[in-house]
Amino acid sequence: MKKIYLFICISFAFMAQSQTLVVDSIYTGGLYRNYRLYIPAIFTGASARPLIINMHGYTSNAIQQQLYSNFGPIADTANFLIVYPNGTSSGGSQFWNAGISPLGVNDISFLSNLIDSLKAQYNIDLNRVYSTGMSNGGFMSHTLACELSNRITAIASVTGSIFVSQYGTNCHPTRPVPVMQIHGTADATVPYIGNSTMAPIDSVVKYWVRKNNCNSVPTTSAVPNINVADGCTADHFVYASGTSGSTVELYRVNAGAHTWPGAPFPIGVTNQDFSASKEIWRFFRPFKLNLLTSAIEVDKQNLNFSLFPNPATNQLQFKFDGYNQQLLSIEIVDICGKIVLSENHHSNNIQIGQLNSGLYFITISENGKQLAKQKFIKE
Numbered sequence: 001m002k003k004i005y006l007f008i009c010i011s012f013a014f015m016a017q018s019q020t021l022v023v024d025s026i027y028t029g030g031l032y033r034n035y036r037l038y039i040p041a042i043f044t045g046a047s048a049r050p051l052i053i054n055m056h057g058y059t060s061n062a063i064q065q066q067l068y069s070n071f072g073p074i075a076d077t078a079n080f081l082i083v084y085p086n087g088t089s090s091g092g093s094q095f096w097n098a099g100i101s102p103l104g105v106n107d108i109s110f111l112s113n114l115i116d117s118l119k120a121q122y123n124i125d126l127n128r129v130y131s132t133g134m135s136n137g138g139f140m141s142h143t144l145a146c147e148l149s150n151r152i153t154a155i156a157s158v159t160g161s162i163f164v165s166q167y168g169t170n171c172h173p174t175r176p177v178p179v180m181q182i183h184g185t186a187d188a189t190v191p192y193i194g195n196s197t198m199a200p201i202d203s204v205v206k207y208w209v210r211k212n213n214c215n216s217v218p219t220t221s222a223v224p225n226i227n228v229a230d231g232c233t234a235d236h237f238v239y240a241s242g243t244s245g246s247t248v249e250l251y252r253v254n255a256g257a258h259t260w261p262g263a264p265f266p267i268g269v270t271n272q273d274f275s276a277s278k279e280i281w282r283f284f285r286p287f288k289l290n291l292l293t294s295a296i297e298v299d300k301q302n303l304n305f306s307l308f309p310n311p312a313t314n315q316l317q318f319k320f321d322g323y324n325q326q327l328l329s330i331e332i333v334d335i336c337g338k339i340v341l342s343e344n345h346h347s348n349n350i351q352i353g354q355l356n357s358g359l360y361f362i363t364i365s366e367n368g369k370q371l372a373k374q375k376f377i378k379e
Helices: 062-069 072-078 107-121 136-147 201-212 276-284 289-302
Strands: 004-008 019-028 031-039 049-055 081-085 088-090 093-095 124-134 154-158 179-184 219-222 233-239 248-254 305-308 315-320 328-333 339-344 349-351 358-366 369-378
Touching (some): 019 107, 031 062, 049 107, 049 136, 062 081, 062 124, 072 081, 107 124, 107 136, 124 276, 136 154, 154 276, 179 276, 201 233, 248 276, 315 369
Parallel strands (some): 049 081, 049 124, 154 179, 179 248
Antiparallel strands (some): 031 081, 088 093, 233 248, 305 315, 315 349, 328 339, 328 358, 358 369
């Protein structure tokens, strides 16, 4: 694939110093999928750095999302990479298949493969891969939290939600996922109160609060109204003390429209009291995948669970003191969240020779109740 390098030295506010912009594509799912990768000038590759996936809204594109969200100056200081992928086109409008069309393009697989492709070329910290997006890109970020939680550390949705068809039934994170939601109460495109296809924003927030076992009562603060001419105000809600330190945050923009707070060029009622991009990075920054995933493995220690050998080639064995072997079931998922093995188990031997080499997650359950989870490597 031909790669285009654009060395940018522009005086615009959103690109104040020399950076590298890589325009490239990968072949996945029978399609060439293109993206724009923003590399800050201070990135040297000497140490692994975070990656933010930043997705455009319905009918928009990667270029527009790059300029509108204005993450570049933040990356230039904090030294992280940002990838702006493009969705696929339907009737001339680009979109993300955010958990609503199982027969359509598999964007979960595309984004997982994109992470792998970028990791192979750049020194990316796989413990710090985050997803954000506008509108349909926010929906897709929620989908990744549901179905790619073994790769996406935390997500932030701006003016997005969760489709009712997915909400509560088709969301299967394997560990706590920190979530930030930013939404205007006067959003006419994705209504704050929801509709027949989109879940209400307060319900989406409470859903993740329950998933992460956060405090049910948030700490609340008003965002200082430093710009009285923007036509709106904002309140900040923090649901803290979730499992393994996870949190859920909501920025409710009172009278705010379907817009990105702090955007350099307002489109409709846009809150200018805070920068969504700065707050998203502030939210993402402390979370690491391995520390969040470790919460899954606490129970196995308390329940005298052990899995061996690890790595394994053809066979895994597990020991689970205090439980009836005849009642246990196992489920193994790959790094894309796909179930590759599921069965009731009557011995402590699990045949894995048929699996491809790579990282997997095994869940042990009894009568539908999850008892322990652990990751293992198939050689």
